[in-house]
Amino acid sequence: MARFSFNQATAKHWPLDEVVAGCAAAGVPGIGLWREPVQEYGLARAARLVRDAGLTVTSLCRGGFFTDGDWRTENRRAVEEAAALGASELVLVSGGLPAGSRDVDGARQRVADAIGELAPDAAAAGVRLAIEPLHPMFCADRCVIATLGQALDIAERFDPAVVGVVVDTYHVWWDDTVYAQIARAGRRIAAFQVADWVTPLPEGVLLGRALPGQGCVELRRLREAVDAAGYTGPIEVEVFQADLWSRPGPDILAAAVTGYRSHVL
């Protein structure tokens, strides 16, 4: 269990204090947090909570959305929150096309520019910016960074200690170049997240993920590939699924651990 981390969005309705206690009780060493529940609970209070429980915050989700008008303020705040939580990785989901826009090249350029602006703040705070490519089905409305190769094209302009990439199995498994890109990424891999792919996709597609082992993704092969690339960090299970969310938090955590042990390790 040394590398296992539970992303709190996998049990979206489990209150922060309970998920932290649940992880500690289950011997889970790491947790991935989201900004909204942390803000609701109180940043300093949340930082104390996880520290007192002996948990490592393996990532904070999420900065990005660089096409929003207030992206500078929001992202600087996200960097500060990550630092306060002791999270060394801030996950960046770039945002999609601005409303009414068809200029995908322009949006991508703005993402690269924004990361360039944000990088000094992140470096000063000791937080790494982790660019997450989302599955291309989210390109229009959530993330114009659609492949690991594209994320690396941006990340490689920066110090690897300051800008890295996220490898999330759900988003990258379909890509016939993914193993080559993982090898290319090497120590730029800032986070490794795990979810499985199942069909049919639900309306809106966001909540279509499944626990490790329930779908068609070669999770172990991808884990071995990030390991071979030199990644030694945490392995976060992060699943968004309405059915799963309806279950009690401890059951969800137990199911995530079981899937991890059987299909990822």
Add this chain to the structure above:
Amino acid sequence: MARFSFNQATAKHWPLDEVVAGCAAAGVPGIGLWREPVQEYGLARAARLVRDAGLTVTSLCRGGFFTDGDWRTENRRAVEEAAALGASELVLVSGGLPAGSRDVDGARQRVADAIGELAPDAAAAGVRLAIEPLHPMFCADRCVIATLGQALDIAERFDPAVVGVVVDTYHVWWDDTVYAQIARAGRRIAAFQVADWVTPLPEGVLLGRALPGQGCVELRRLREAVDAAGYTGPIEVEVFQADLWSRPGPDILAAAVTGYRSHVL
């Protein structure tokens, strides 16, 4: 209108004889046909129908699904049907992963092998096999060929007169390498299909497409790119959408023509 073609799936419920008459009446020179309605109408009878109406069959959808047990029989039959209809291009959708399989590399290898087996039949019949990459959201259940680059990696093993690729704007627009791959494809571009991307995606995602101009895809830029690559063939509007299908056939055709004139030409 010289290059415009109406893919009959855009008006799924318009009977074959009526869609052919409707295209002829509207001065549409080309039509894309599907195997099921053609078989229902009768192959020889359908061939006579379109010929008598003065229409060109710009493509036949579709062969492929190489992970099905009867793929050889079905695909040989599809080649014969294309030849009988005078369709020079048979669109191939490769099929997804076999039930319960996670072996995406193996599935991709089988696709390449199957095309190799099918190519002599296609060459003998004067039909070009047109490999269509589908959007990666269909990788698991419909098409393990998820990018234009991947389709070209297979197509390039064969005579360009026998194996080409389909560029469908809906499936490829998100790819940051798409313009480079279109240039690479050159005269291997066997068909150019047009649909627009809109969100939110519906359950199952298959019917989420929109008429040209209703979404965020740079359709004209992609059309100019295929032209610059040397493609001079038909431009098929192909949209699957439940709302659109509920409208009268002539209205759908008129809307497709309007979208084509305003956003593709």
